[in-house]
Amino acid sequence: MSAPVIATQSLDEAREAVTQIYLPHDLVGPQDAMDMRLNAVSDRHMTLGFLTYQAEAELTMPATEDCYHVNLTVVGETQASRGDGGREYTAAHERGVVLSPVQMNRVRWTPEAEQLILKIPRTSFESHLSALLGQPVTEVIDFDFGLDLTTGAGRALLRSVQFLASELDKPAGLADMPLAREQLEAYVLT
Template identity: 45%
Template sequence: MADDSNPGGRQVLATQDLEQARDIITRVYIPHALRTRDGSPLDFRLRHLRSDRLTVGHCIYGADAELTVPPMRDCYHVNMTLHGHTAVSQRREAATTVGGESGVILGPSEPFTVRWSPEAVQYALKLPRLSLEAHLARLINRAVDRPVRFDLGFDLSGAPGQALLSAVRFLREELTRPGGISTMPMARDQLESLVMTQLLLTIPNEYSGLLHAPDRPAGRHVVRAALELIDAHPEETLTVAELAEAVGTSARGLQRGFANSIGMSPTAYVRSVRLDRVRAELLAGAPGATISDVAMRWGFFHLGRFAHQYKERFGIRPSEALAQARRAQRGQTEG
């Protein structure tokens, strides 16, 4: 069995032993009972990664395995089936998942059972209650003070489900990649929020009506307050939902208010302010400053995309701006 002490979670944990597999899943996810219905050995493999608010794993049992799980209390668990099928029951409800077509979400308050087919492969997500419910509260601009009631099963074959799969896949890739977003708190927070938002939009729940209903655009005074907050603290890692909460509106209301008032989204405005700050630093031409250092300090972690955005806004490449600033400085010194 591989050792999972690596904080990056890049190792594959593998075993044929039932108790070892149960111990791994207990440590990574949740306590449970595990058995194989026909007594055959496992071909268990798990590759998991942790970020601040999510645990995401790629899991295979390789046998007709059944997990019986007591109430989790402090987390939600999501299985997205990639291959094979599973049978799940919770709250006197039952659902069957099929690879590439469906998944399930398990709530924190009731026990559940999951039976895996031998060929089943799944993405398994663990989301702390406090994180998901606080994120939902920011999206709808109202308190969420009890566990969210989701439908047990949900569709992965349509556009929303495919977007959720893509977001989870991208999060896994970036957490695995050396120098990826696991080392960049600002970008990691944004991607975690994207996964949670897409999950709440994809899986039917008691707040789906609010999440999908058109919001009234935020008024000009609310948009102005948001602009002032961004201008004062463009380095902050506020998501749109957190920014909306700070100014007392919903995320969609703030987005519509920005579109009506300034013709761009809150995210685009944050990017424009950060580009202005980058430009100011490059034009200052500080000795030893590099474009990558300045860009990453202001939240631009994909340098190719950053260079394109910079030229689109200012008409020259960042390297040209820095070179011009240093030529001007040398001219002043020589003069």
């Protein structure tokens, strides 16, 4: 996915870029010895980004309160834990995680790990679900922490996010067609 935000070897620059695009967090990793790359596209419905550190890294993220994060590992692996003691392992095209807006989360990256990451505002996600169900959604959606990307639904999610990312990369593609982009984003949310 293009739409570059930053490519850096600096731990401080990496932390600042991810904070600006996704959320405030603590980042532990090699000082000035990583090869971090972040590409991202944002609109009112979601942020879709590609992130890699190319170094061992650990992110500790407080509860956001206002958005969900869906981390889809496409290369390598990560280990994730959250405030309630839940633990998950992600592997390329096999497992991902859904970070709850009301829990502290920690994710450890292997040096080769790469992820497609969705940041979805609670208002977007919960109103989309409300419209699908035909009734109000008044509380945080309680997703499982782990996301099995080998099931039919998991494969469909991964393929739809990869398709959205590739379409946003194309010249004169979805990035220039807001109505079509909105429909594909609704599909990803569903």
